[in-house]
Amino acid sequence: MIQEKKRTFNVFAASKGLRSTRQRDNILDVFLATHQHVSVEELYLKVKAVSQGVGQATVYRTLKLFVEAGLAREILLHDGQTRYEHVLAGEHHDHLVCTGCNSIIEFENETIEQLQDEIAARHGFMIRSHKLEIYGLCSRCRT
Amino acid sequence: MIQEKKRTFNVFAASKGLRSTRQRDNILDVFLATHQHVSVEELYLKVKAVSQGVGQATVYRTLKLFVEAGLAREILLHDGQTRYEHVLAGEHHDHLVCTGCNSIIEFENETIEQLQDEIAARHGFMIRSHKLEIYGLCSRCRT
DNA sequence: CTAAAAATGAAAATGAGTATCAAAAGCAGG
DNA sequence: CCTGCTTTTGATACTCATTTTCATTTTTAG
Structure with a gap:
């Protein structure tokens, strides 16, 4: 039986009208469990593997939210794909x-x-x- | 009367089978006369202003050649356009x-x-x- | 000059990222 | 746990920078 982890704090609540949704939680979980430099496509595939119903557009949108929220940082390499890395406080x-x-x-x-x-x-x-x-x-x- | 500058050295000759063409010379001239961070589109427009017959694809192709030849460097900003800057020796x-x-x-x-x-x-x-x-x-x- | 190789331009194709919009889900108040 | 309102979502269409294709033209070696 799979235990639904309940996020102890809502990362999104802090900002204006942002809502906490299953998709955002999923994406955040997967993102945090990932090490360095995930492309949106990679993340999308990983998220899809975990929970079926998450669209690509949502992954794109959510990563931008993470950046705004200070959780992630965009990395531009030379392969035409934007990648994201964690922003760990102070690091x-x-x-x-x-x-x-x-x-x-x-x-x-x-x-x-x-x-x-x-x-x-x-x-x-x-x-x-x-x-x-x-x-x-x-x-x-x-x- | 316009004097055709004769390039004193062929930048392209150095590499494998690279040929020197009117288009490449034009693009190089314009690129060298440009200061910092030209996007391909900007360069294309400038080149077109100077000599009619130069296609966009050629500008794209030629800038990549410049990078390979060590004349230019790609700059990725966050606006989705690749820009190029000069690589001046030692600088x-x-x-x-x-x-x-x-x-x-x-x-x-x-x-x-x-x-x-x-x-x-x-x-x-x-x-x-x-x-x-x-x-x-x-x-x-x-x- | 001539043939082979490379380069070009125009247009079509690609592909990452974004916008659209109807349907679904979160949220506050009762 | 309804209700109404707002935000979010997914599918898909779209945008736009860059690349590919390919028939034609230009270079260059000989």
Whole structure:
């Protein structure tokens, strides 16, 4: 017998008139259970595997909601598909993207973040988010 | 009377079977005369203004060639249009992107570049290129 | 000059993402 | 647990950037 998990807090309630629905809960569950850089299509398939009735359009819509709600962040790689990654409080990682095998290595660097803050300050710019992607070949592909 | 500039070196000759054509020369001229972040559509219009017979498909194709040839770099913003910027030898700049007015401020930071090299080295990663984009509000939009 | 290879343009095709809209589901108050 | 109102959903049609196709033209090697 399958136990329906009851979400202890409603992520959507916080915002204006957002409602909590089975689909959104499903999508959020699957998204949170996923590790890094899911494309909408991937997520859609995973969600569909879990619960039949969820349309693609809803997955697209819901991911945008996640971004607005600060739960997810959009990643643009060069394959024409938007991907999403978790936004875990206070954490931010950047990416080494291997153009050989498409693998992604994450890293964090506090100094770079600080330098960004300085640069922004120097231009009177208020940072909302940032993205640092380094392209090249990983150790296995560089032969 | 208009003087046909003769390109002193053939950028395309270097690679495999690439040929030098009027269209490619036109596109390259216009691209080089353009400053930062041209979308394909923009470039197409500029090229068409200069010389009638150049199709969109060719502009798309040629820009990809420029990237392969190391003359241009793709920039992905969040408006669904791929943009291209020059790759000038040794120079690299990153971007402060204002989400308010879509303006772009460029900056360079040697320290960040060095830190990237260190990080890459630590992961046995060979850097080909990188992209750092900081999103937020510029001084005029942050009111 | 000539044949083979590569490039081009126009138009059709693709594909990610979005809009539409009728039907279904959440929600507040009784 | 009805009722009425609003939001959400799914299916599908649509948009729009980019790619492919293919017949024709241009380059280039010889």
